[in-house]
Amino acid sequence: MTAATRKPADDQPFDFNLDAVVAEVELTPFRVHFGGRRWEFAHMESLDIWQLTAAAGQGDNAALIGVFKTALGDEQFKEFRKIPLPQKAASDLFDAYAKFCGVDPGELPGSTD
Numbered sequence: 001m002t003a004a005t006r007k008p009a010d011d012q013p014f015d016f017n018l019d020a021v022v023a024e025v026e027l028t029p030f031r032v033h034f035g036g037r038r039w040e041f042a043h044m045e046s047l048d049i050w051q052l053t054a055a056a057g058q059g060d061n062a063a064l065i066g067v068f069k070t071a072l073g074d075e076q077f078k079e080f081r082k083i084p085l086p087q088k089a090a091s092d093l094f095d096a097y098a099k100f101c102g103v104d105p106g107e108l109p110g111s112t113d
Helices: 020-023 049-056 061-078 088-099
Strands: 031-034 036-042
Touching: 031 088, 049 061, 049 088, 061 088
Parallel strands: none
Antiparallel strands: 031 036
């Protein structure tokens, strides 16, 4: 007979409380005027890493679009996509967004910078 393995109880000590770190950070959204309306991008540091990494694996343009989609959310992104967005404008938007958020684009998942 094999010995049963026990999982530690949830009330056991831990080394790092990520829940507390996430809860104490207040990240201001990035607001953009484009196509005659206002768009609100969630702060880059609050974006879901899993979604960003999945998009980054599909190439640079997919990574850029993945950031925008994640930051805007499904409803806003659906409307945002209806407006033609030249690649230069998308790149400038991303640079301004990263600067606002205090993030070096080279620090993003999947970045080759």
